Amino acid sequence: MKSIVIAHLYPREMNIYGDLGNIITLRKRLEWRGYAAEVRAVEVGKPFDFSEVDIVFGGGGQDSGQLLVGADLAERGEELRRLAAEGVPMLVICGLYQLFGRAFMTLEGQNIPGIDVFRTTTTGSPTRMIGNIVIESSFGRLVGFENHSGQTRLEPEQSPLGKVKRGFGNNSAGKFEGAVSNNAIGCYLHGPVLPKNPELADAMILTALNRKYGVTELASLDDSAELAAAEVAARRP
C-alpha cells in the first residue's frame, strides 16, 4: 500500500486550538482514497530522521511551549530549510508559523530566533486579533479562526498565502495573511484550517503523493459537509 509519512512537530507543546484536526484530516483524506498515513511525532530533545518524511505539520502553542521548542527547532532548522527548498509540503500554524520565520520577539522583549523558512519577522503585541477570518488564496477561498497577538511582517520578496477579505491576518493592518515559500505554507488559520478547506488539504496530499509516487490526480471525495461548515464559518463574527 502506498503510504505517506507525516512529521508532526512537537504535538505535546504545540497542539492548541484543535490543530490536531489537521492531522486527522490529512490522514482520513489519504485513507478514503486507499493510501496509508503514518504520523511520526518530533519531540524536544529526541532524535528524528526527516529523510522519509513526505509532509511536515506543526501547530500553535502557549508562549511557554514556544520557548521550549524554540531551541530544539533551531537545531533542526538546516534540515527543515533543505526539505522546504526541495518542495516537501509543509503547513505550520500560528506559533510554529512564527518560528518558521526569521525571528519572534516576545512582548517581554525576548528574542527567539526562527529557522528562516519564511522571510518574516514577528513581534508580540498587547492586543489579540481574534475572530473568524476569510482570505482569498491560490487555493481558493480559505476560512479559519485567528487568535494571536503576534504581528507578523513579510519582507518584500516573501509571498503571502492570500489576501484578507475579513479579519486581520498577519498583522493589524489586515491586508495579507500567511506566507508561502515553495510548498511550505505558514498561516494563522485555526478552525482547524484543513477540515473546512479541503482544497488546501488535497493540494498538500497531491504534492506529497506526486513527489513520492508520481501520482498526478486524486480521486474526488464528497466535500459537501466540509463546504457547508466553511459557508457557516465565513458568516460568523
Added chain:
Amino acid sequence: MRQTLTLAITKIAAGTSRMLGRGGGGALPGLIAEKLDPTLGTNLAAQLPHGVILITGTNGKTTTTKLIAAELEAHGEKVLTNRSGSNLRRGVVSSLIDASNMGGEIDATIGLFEVDEAWLRIVAAELQPRRIVVLNLFRDQLDRYGELDTLAKLIGEGIAATQAELYLNADDPLVASLAKYAARPELVNYFGVEGLPAQTAGHQVSPIDSDHCPICSAELNFSRVFYGHIGHYRCPRGDFSRPQPEVSLTHVNETSAETSKFTVAISGKRQDFELGLPGTYNLYNALAAISLGYGYGVSVANLEQAIRTTDAAFGRVESVAIGNKTLLLLLIKNPTGFTQVIETFLAAKTRPNILMIINDNLADGRDVSWLWDVPLEILAASRPQVICSGIRATDMALRLKYAEIDSLCVEDPSSGLNRLLDAIPDGETGYILPTYTAMVAIRRELSLRTSMPEVKI
C-alpha cells in the same frame, strides 16, 4: 448616601427589567453599580458576618458551589450564592444587591460565589474572600482568555490580593502551583485522589493541557493520569511535585450512571460518601466541597448528608421525562468536559440517540476549534445515531464525519429535538449535549413541553 442612591437605582432597574419580561435583571444591577458606586460590592460583602467564599476553575464551579451551599446550610449558615451564568463581577455584585435592603443590610450569614476564572483577580480584590477554592484549569474558550499560563497568573494575582485560605486541587499541576500566591504557607489546603482506576491507555487521545513544570518548564513525569492532565506528577529535575493532600479520595467503591460511592481520608480518618452524580470530574467536585467544608468546621456527618442529598446543578446531568421516553441533558463546553461525557455516558452504549447542539455565541466561545480536541473516535464503536443542531451544527457534523460517524444536520434545535424524540425507542433514554447558550435555549424549549423549569440568565 451614595450607596443608598445606587441601591435604589439598581433595584428599580432590576424590577423594571423583570416587569418587561427580560428576566430577573441578571447582571444589570451590578452593571449599573459599576458606574455609580464602584465600592458597593466591597461594602455589601463586608456586611456578611462570616465573610465570602469564592469558587473558581474551568469545570465544576456550579456543581461544587451547590454542594458547598448544602454543607454550609447543614451547618446552620444562611448562604447567599449567585446563579449559574452570573459569575462575572457584575453578576456577583448583582447577587449582593438583590439580597440587600435599601439600608445595605443583607439577610445572609455568608457569601458563596462561583467566579469566572478570568474575573477572579478583580472579584477577589473587591470582596476580600476568607476562602478561595480552585478546582482545575483546562483549555476553555481560549479566544476569551488567552493562554492557560496567563490565566493561572491572573488567578494568582487575585489570591495575592487577599489573606484567604486556599483549597487547591493537588492533582492539577497548574492549580497546585498557585500555593505560592498564598499570604502565608499555612493557609494552603490540598485535596486530591489517591485511589482511582487510572485512565486506560488508548483513551489518552485528548491532548494534555498543562504537562510542564510550572517552575522550570520541563516536561512533568506522570505516574498516574486520571483524566486530562489531572493525576500524580513530578518534575524530572526535582523542582516541583504533587503536594500531599489532607483530604484525599482513597477508594471508589461503586459507580453507576447515577451515583458514585467512595471513601475519603480526612486528615487520616476514613469516611464513606455517596454522591448522586456520576463521572470522575464529579468526584473531584465532591472532594473540593468536602475539603472546604472540613476546613470550615462542618461536621463529617453534615458533610456526608449534604453530599448525598444534593441534586445536579443546572445543566450538569439533568434528566427529564417526555411521555415514556427519558432525556438526559449533559452540558459540554470544552474538550475535557465533552470527553468525560462521552466516556461516562455514551461510549459503552449500543446505538445511543444523541442530539449535539453547538453554538458559538460569546458565552460559548466564538471558536469551535475545540471540537477537534475531543477524541470522538472512541464513540464510533457504539454506532451512535447523532443529530447536529445549533449555529455551528455543520462544524459538529464535520468533526463526526472525520471520526467515521454519520450524523444528520438540523440547524434549528427545536426541530432537532423533535427528530431525537422520534428516534428514541419507547421506554428508552436519549442524550442532549448542548453548549452553554444552547443549554439555555433547549431548556426553554423543554419547559414548554414538560414540567422542567425554565432558567433565566
